[in-house]
Amino acid sequence: MKFWGYRRSDGRVGIRNHVLILPACACGSESCRVVASQVQGAVNIVFNTGCSDVAANTAMSQKVLTGFACNPNVYGVVIIGLGCETVPHQELREKIQKMTDKPVVSFGIQEEGGTLKTIEKAVRAAREMAAEAALVQKEECDVSELLVAIECGGSDATSGIAANPAAGNMSDRFVDMGASTMMSETIEFIGGEHVLAKRGATPEIHDQIIRICQEYEEHLTKAGQNCRAGQPTPGNKAGGLSTLEEKSLGCIRKGGTRPVVEVIEQATQPTKKGAIIMDTAGYDIASVTSMAAGGCVVMVFTTGRGTPTGNAIMPVLKVTANKHTYQHMEDNMDVDLSGIIEGTETIEDGGQKLVDAVMQVSNGRLTKAEAYGFSDIAVDHVCRFI
Secondary structure: OEEEEEEOOOOOEEOOOEEEEEEOOHHHHHHHHHHHHOOOOEEEOOOOOOOOOOHHHHHHHHHHHHHHHHOOOEEEEEEEEOOOOOOOHHHHHHHHHHHOOOOEEEEEHHHHOOHHHHHHHHHHHHHHHHHHHOOOOOEEEEHHHOEEEEEEOOOOHHHHHHHHHHHHHHHHHHHHOOOEEEEOOHHHOOOOHHHHHOOEOOHHHHHHHHHHHHHHHHHHHHOOOOHHHOOOOHHHHHOOOOOHHHHHHHHHHHHOOOOEEEEEEOOOOOOOOOEEEEEOOOOHHHHHHHHHHOOOOEEEEEOOOOOOOOOOOOOEEEEEOOHHHHHHOOOOOOEEOHHHHHOOOOHHHHHHHHHHHHHHHHOOOOOHHHHHOOOOOOOOOOOOOO
16 A cells, blocks of 8 residues: 655655744744744644743653654744743754754744744745745655554543544554554553553563553652542543543554554654554643654544544544534544444444545545644643653
């Protein structure tokens, strides 16, 4: 199976060719938004941090920002900082330039003399970069070059018995073709981690899956918190999920059945190909953010209750097996798998439908969230690595 993608100098393949307007801190976000609105082919993110934080959180912010810049869907980067942020925009630029040979420029609002002067210079730089990006030719690539993220959010009873198993079937199909898939949300493995751990390709990976769940729960306990206080969410309960274990058993099904070849920290690029787990928070937007920073180029996002979320860098396909949700939120939903619930489709049919949808998006079809220009960002700041 083939698709048309953009091959980067590091060998990875993107399915989009964005010029990313990247804030070094929250104070640069609005300027980035204005710049992106003036340049065809540019996208921006709104960042809510980057200053006045502890070292571990600053490190995570930098990891996410550099990961965004290095994502294969990005051609080049224009950074806008304020000038007094914890990590100056020049330093962020240098970090990115050490990791990739993509074009990267940066500006500081205080240094340039204010917002309008900064925007003017950044727009000129972004337009020049967009003109260069337009010269990059797509080439035919094998499906084995895809890194597909899998996420669930706003889950209900149809998620665990239909949409997630179909996503798992899709994952198995991609892995069998040599591609890679990535599942996250560690806290939503708890109660079913022993089942998921059996998929570990080695005893070490088995133990690692158990350990990341233990560490997450222990961290919350030390902070005087209980993960069961927020899981399942009120929406999950209204949708028919009664316990954390029930939610977790449904959640892990979206990862399929193939051996897990690697467990990585959040916002980290994988080093192996196959079925991968990223150790992230349970908040879906934070997980989406981390997987985009980890290099995923497209995401399949299952939802029973419905969600509009999207990501500026990585197209997000919204999938539901709840007929009412698909009809009621058709503006947001990309794929209807309700036939599985109704008995007119099988899990295997749903898996193939998702493979086909991913390949269409990989060949240029816009997801609904992408067409709207949605860009949801959330960085997991729990100081877990201090």
